[in-house]
Amino acid sequence: MRILLVGAGLSCAVIGRRLAEAGHDCRIIDSRPHIAGNCHTERDGETGVQMHVYGPHIFHTDDAEVWDYVNGFAEFLPYQNRVKSTTQGAVYSLPINLLTINQFFGKTMRPDEARDFIAAQADLTIEDPQNFEEQALRLVGRDLYEAFFKGYTEKQWGCSPTELPASILKRLPVRFNYDDNYFFHRFQGMPKDGYTQMIAAILDHPRITVELETPYAPDMADAADHVFWSGPLDGYFGYELGRLGYRTLDFERFTHDGDYQGCAVMNYGDREVPYTRITEHKHFSPWETHQGSVCYREYSRAAQPEDTPYYPIRLVEEKALLEDYIAAAEAVEGVTFVGRLGTYRYLDMDVTIREALDTAATVLRCIDEGRPV
Ligand code: UDP
Incomplete structure (x- = not known):
């Protein structure tokens, strides 16, 4: 054929x-x-x-x-993906794990204590989360939601997290140990x-x-x-x-002599920072050595007909x-x-x-x- x-x-x-x-x-x-x-x-x-x-x-x-x-x-x-997030004036480990929780709240909790602590923050009245925000509030409570998810998600998707499907957050785990591998796959x-x-x-x-x-x-x-x-x-x-909504990305390239940020991906949780993340590409190939470094500041916006589509939005x-x-x-x-x-x-x-x-x-x-x- x-x-x-x-x-x-x-x-x-x-x-x-x-x-x-x-x-x-x-x-x-x-x-x-x-x-x-x-x-x-x-x-x-x-x-x-x-x-x-x-x-x-x-x-x-x-x-x-x-x-x-x-x-x-x-x-x-x-290669293991270990992402960091800069938010509210500090750098934290993602996905949200015991280090993130202890650092964010200034505590020294063990796993069970952290689990109880987060359960007390979480809004358990939301039984069946219908959107991204409800899913986040139920999972981690308002403080962590606002620091790590709200601003980032508004920038990434250009809308309120209440309009987004809960499934987007289901991509991210919350861990009560110090495992900072972004993915939990074999x-x-x-x-x-x-x-x-x-x-x-x-x-x-x-x-x-x-x-x-x-x-x-x-x-x-x-x-x-x-x-x-x-x-x-x-x-x-x-x-x-009619048009299905897509987000597209703009990358602002810059070079740096040496190591710019010490990791491949640094997310920015604050709404005031206009980009969502900075990628320093040489960290994707840690087996190579390069003197110079090249980074992308990543900005997300609604895709126009002539733009490359990246993310299907799937608004409710x-x-x-x-x-x-x-x-x-x-x-x-x-x-x-x-x-x-x-x-x-x-x-x-x-x-x-x-x-x-x-x-x-x-x-x-x-x-x-x-x-x-
Ligand atoms: N997300 C967030 N804060 C972060 C990272 C992710 O709020 O620091 C949310 C955001 O809405 C994002 C979604 O979780 O679109 C999925 O994140 P992932 O890292 O899987 O996104 P990708 O790398 O595919 O862009």
Whole structure:
């Protein structure tokens, strides 16, 4: 079969590879001048540092098959994400853990004492949190919420945390020990030569062709037996029902001689600081040595039509529009919508790969059995 895959990010690379290995011809197009979508990494021309061009990407998963899969295409080196937060005039450890709690409240509590202390702060009258703020108040109480989550979240999402789904906060744990590993997954690491190199290896198959700086045009689909769409879900329909909200990021690059902040990611919890975080990229590759350092101040804002979409907002009130688009997508024959933009979900890289592997398996089964894809 002739397959058209729109977008050269993780989803289409993984699906394309599986289909190519099964003997199908895959044409992958991308409007940008590089592969790898928002995972794209490249060396900084001035310092040689491996840059996470679209912001920090740390690979972590509990899925052994996904971990094996990525290790088949890149050498992963151990990397643990240890994030700090500057708020209210001090630096703290994230995710909120026993060190954060003891430092913030000026105490020396042991785990059980801290658990009771936080339980007393938490608003347990909120039985079933309906939004981000309720989830945070129930989990950690008002003081920690205001220091670490409220300002950061207002900057990151451009709206009140009461309008955001509780699920966003569920990404972050609260720990009553001194474990400051941001992720609680069995496997975590960083591809030694960057994500773009890994995705290039996935795409390196004789049945795959990649065309960059090639926007999608409807006549391309006419020449294909099936299309995988990893662009924005609403974009496929020309935004005819309205626009789904996305946040985009602006990065202000600056260099520094030596070590600027001593860690890869420093969050800023205060509302008055206009950026959400500073990323110092060389710390993503601690096995490399670089004299110079290059950092990004990260600013979040509402995406305009011409901007790169990063985060689907999924405002509580946006649900109806999303459901209409999902119904429209299900009604389209010959097109499968995949990935973070194509399904309008806040997906991590490992989940994206898991879904892509499953999608490819389902499609191949349909083809084998002569059923419509
Ligand atoms: N968050 C926060 N303060 C922080 C870090 C995260 O309030 O210091 C909230 C914020 O709303 C963010 C969400 O938790 O969007 C998820 O955080 P994560 O670090 O997973 O975001 P990502 O790295 O994917 O941007």
